[in-house]
Amino acid sequence: MVWICVGTPSQPDGGINLDYVARCVTQIGAALAASPRRPLIVLRSTVLPGTTRGQVIPTLERASGLVVGRDIDLAFHPEFLREGCAVHDFDHPPKIVIGEQRPGGADRLLAAYGGAAGDVGGRYTAPRFRTSLEVAEMVKYSDNLFHAVKVVFANEVGALARAVGADAREVADIFCSDTKLNINPYYLRPGFAFGGSCLPKDLRAMLRLATHSAVSAPMLAGVLESNRALVDAFVARVLAARPRCVGLVGLAFKPNTDDMRESPYVAVAKRLIGEGLELRIYDPGVDPSRLIGANREAVLAALAHLERLLADDLAALDSCDLIVVNHPIVDASRVAAWCRAGKRVLDTVGIKGVEPGPAGYEGIFW
Numbered sequence: 001m002v003w004i005c006v007g008t009p010s011q012p013d014g015g016i017n018l019d020y021v022a023r024c025v026t027q028i029g030a031a032l033a034a035s036p037r038r039p040l041i042v043l044r045s046t047v048l049p050g051t052t053r054g055q056v057i058p059t060l061e062r063a064s065g066l067v068v069g070r071d072i073d074l075a076f077h078p079e080f081l082r083e084g085c086a087v088h089d090f091d092h093p094p095k096i097v098i099g100e101q102r103p104g105g106a107d108r109l110l111a112a113y114g115g116a117a118g119d120v121g122g123r124y125t126a127p128r129f130r131t132s133l134e135v136a137e138m139v140k141y142s143d144n145l146f147h148a149v150k151v152v153f154a155n156e157v158g159a160l161a162r163a164v165g166a167d168a169r170e171v172a173d174i175f176c177s178d179t180k181l182n183i184n185p186y187y188l189r190p191g192f193a194f195g196g197s198c199l200p201k202d203l204r205a206m207l208r209l210a211t212h213s214a215v216s217a218p219m220l221a222g223v224l225e226s227n228r229a230l231v232d233a234f235v236a237r238v239l240a241a242r243p244r245c246v247g248l249v250g251l252a253f254k255p256n257t258d259d260m261r262e263s264p265y266v267a268v269a270k271r272l273i274g275e276g277l278e279l280r281i282y283d284p285g286v287d288p289s290r291l292i293g294a295n296r297e298a299v300l301a302a303l304a305h306l307e308r309l310l311a312d313d314l315a316a317l318d319s320c321d322l323i324v325v326n327h328p329i330v331d332a333s334r335v336a337a338w339c340r341a342g343k344r345v346l347d348t349v350g351i352k353g354v355e356p357g358p359a360g361y362e363g364i365f366w
């Protein structure tokens, strides 16, 4: 098989950039033209419904001189992994979805997952679905739209809970405990804005598709706006404390990754610098010398002096008067020490074990 999993980043208009997919498919097509081998072509990148049939297959046919469905097969096979636990997620997917250009065309792919029974050493036991290209393409977006809605729902409820003086996390715990009526807890905890390379991009692409198809989707359109509003409100809260120097713990969109594409913490950092504040950032996952590609470009466009802002250890944040904790890599005793030293600590992640109400400590919604 040949798997294509290159990036499909956002374009300025919200649509997806298919240049990498097109280049890759053209290269594969040229190789096929010069070879008797006929691997199954598996598109794994997230692409808008209709792209595989309307653009990928014609590009492959042009470049290879082959006819898909007759000379060679192609499948769309969405990826559901999460960054930070990608390998584990790949091996234990929540579901296996295979969009076929012709029924039976992706037999080889199913066989790789252990056939219909699907158990390769205890892995790949997830439910499997063989469907059309378009359903498989849409399933991926449907998941990410729902995740974005959940994050925003959790945060709006969190903000309302805080406004009425209720403990937002306790509300969320009770809400999430109800798996009978209220689904499962993933993405349903109050915290900070969503970001990363998938949710914002996939949401924008679907909204653009909605506009083009004259479909009204006000709730989904409002999701991005609500996510942005959370960043605005948070920056205003930091500024209201009138700090001189702010320490940020965590810059990547989630811990254990160095992915800063559309990280809301990068947006916060950029805004605070724009307000003239001194900033120190500690993120052990981010090594500026190892950043590549779109990730490097995105973060340097926002934070040109990233290297100067990054601290080697947490102690470097001791000279800050306000510390924002975005990743759960700080323990409660550190928070207590900071508070004793007269610092304010703003916690967006929910550090475990912090005693309620040490002077100077505030959770984002608790």
Ligand SMILES: NC(=O)c1ccc[n+]([C@@H]2O[C@H](COP(=O)([O-])OP(=O)(O)OC[C@H]3O[C@@H](n4cnc5c(N)ncnc54)[C@H](O)[C@@H]3O)[C@@H](O)[C@H]2O)c1
Binding pocket: 005, 006, 007, 008, 020, 023, 024, 027, 044, 045, 046, 047, 079, 080, 081, 082, 083, 197, 198, 293, 294
């Ligand atoms: N990141 C995630 O968690 C995730 C989850 C599910 C789906 N997806 C989707 O998977 C796709 C890839 O996402 P990503 O985050 O891994 O993107 P990425 O930009 O981090 O990685 C893409 C890789 O493809 C390589 N590449 C580009 N052109 C190539 C070519 N012609 N030949 C060989 N390699 C080439 C790039 O060098 C890069 O390493 C996207 O469509 C994304 O929406 C991502």
